[in-house]
Amino acid sequence: MYRLPLLVAALLALxxxxxxxxxxxxxxxxxxxxxxxxxVMEGTTATVLNQPxxxxxxxxxxxxxxxxxxxxxxxxxxxxVAARPILPAHLRLYFVLGSDQLTPESTAAYRAVFDDxxxxxxxxxxxxxxxxTLGDVSYNQQLSLNRAAMIRASxxxxxxxxxxxxxxxxxxxxxxxxxxxxxxEPQNRRVEITVR
Amino acid sequence: MRGFGSTGLLGLALIVIAAxxxxxxxxxxxxxxxxxxxxxxxxxxxxxxxAKIGDPVYERDVLETGAPGSTIGxxxxxxxxxxxxxxxxxxxxxxxxxxxxxxxxMLADVKKGSLSIVSGDITRATPGAMKIKTPTAILGVSGTxxxxxxx
Numbered sequence: 001m002y003r004l005p006l007l008v009a010a011l012l013a014l015x016x017x018x019x020x021x022x023x024x025x026x027x028x029x030x031x032x033x034x035x036x037x038x039x040v041m042e043g044t045t046a047t048v049l050n051q052p053x054x055x056x057x058x059x060x061x062x063x064x065x066x067x068x069x070x071x072x073x074x075x076x077x078x079x080x081v082a083a084r085p086i087l088p089a090h091l092r093l094y095f096v097l098g099s100d101q102l103t104p105e106s107t108a109a110y111r112a113v114f115d116d117x118x119x120x121x122x123x124x125x126x127x128x129x130x131x132x133t134l135g136d137v138s139y140n141q142q143l144s145l146n147r148a149a150m151i152r153a154s155x156x157x158x159x160x161x162x163x164x165x166x167x168x169x170x171x172x173x174x175x176x177x178x179x180x181x182x183x184x185e186p187q188n189r190r191v192e193i194t195v196r
Numbered sequence: 197m198r199g200f201g202s203t204g205l206l207g208l209a210l211i212v213i214a215a216x217x218x219x220x221x222x223x224x225x226x227x228x229x230x231x232x233x234x235x236x237x238x239x240x241x242x243x244x245x246x247a248k249i250g251d252p253v254y255e256r257d258v259l260e261t262g263a264p265g266s267t268i269g270x271x272x273x274x275x276x277x278x279x280x281x282x283x284x285x286x287x288x289x290x291x292x293x294x295x296x297x298x299x300x301x302m303l304a305d306v307k308k309g310s311l312s313i314v315s316g317d318i319t320r321a322t323p324g325a326m327k328i329k330t331p332t333a334i335l336g337v338s339g340t341x342x343x344x345x346x347x
Contacts, residue, residue: 019347020346021330021333021344022345023335023342027341028341029314029340029341030340032339036341037323038335038336039335041334058332061332076310079267080280080284080343081279082279083233083268083312084279085231088275121249121250122249170296194275
């Protein structure tokens with residue numbers, strides 16, 4: 001009998017407290033579909049936020065889910081979002097069978113990698129080489145590293161800072177298209193490049 | 197000549213130690229400053245360094261910004277992206293990442309101000325492996341884009 005008025009009084013007291021913290025899911029910036037998910041844990045309570053502009057706030061040391069006007073979210077986080085760097089980009093280039101030479105299509109696509117690097121005020125480039133499953137493990141390990149090294153050499157020749165480039169080879173251990181052993185597969189003969 | 201030579205060797209040894217020492221004191225390199233405006237600083241141990249585009253960021257660094265218009269943006273080695281608003285303090289308390297399998301964990305402590313995040317490979321491989329701590333709560337992050345404000 002006494003509980004309801006007490007609860008109302010407690011809620012009024014809480015909403016009367018100033019907002020201490022605000023957490024909000026934003027539309028995916030990286031183009032991935034759907035929305036992300038964050039879980040706000042405070043003591044034993046957990047509030048799951050999994051829709052764009054789903055929000056929670058803390059008042060009086062307690063957090064609860066709240067409706068939030070997207071406009072308010074944009075105002076609160078305007079400067080933080082504006083300071084966001086250009087997001088990392090992922091690119092693939094493909095190679096001729098058994099060599100560290102790019103296919104004609106990827107020779108043309110290489111230019112896009114270079115252009116992406118150059119639009120960033122500061123950059124890091126990761127190049128991971130891969131092979132298909134034709135040949136033994138050590139041959140492919142070396143070939144994958146040669147492919148990554150060839151890309152580093154090209155980028156360096158084109159004016160990219162060699163200290164900003166890291167390379168590695170994964171041989172035939174990390175296939176893009178799963179195949180059996182000793183299978184030539186053009187899509188597995190590749191480098192994966194991350195520019196950030 | 198011999199005495200000079202050994203001094204040179206000692207000098208070289210000291211330089212090697214001096215070069216290695218900051219890496220030990222400041223932990224692992226985990227990211228790079230990509231944007232910086234206004235009063236933007238990286239606090240590393242006792243040093244408060246102006247944040248400059250291209251500078252490395254290490255585990256346990258603290259990002260600090262001042263007056264309105266001051267911001268810092270950075271990328272981590274797992275491709276997570278942080279950007280702060282003004283009057284912000286964020287400690288990069290913990291960061292572990294293995295680029296061969298994308299496994300890792302990350303803890304950032306937002307003491308005040310605003311932080312916008314686009315999560316990267318750590319949360320992609322292990323949803324929840326990124327945690328954001330605030331004065332009253334801990335956020336478990338499964339991905340990807342969100343923001344936190346501590347008033």
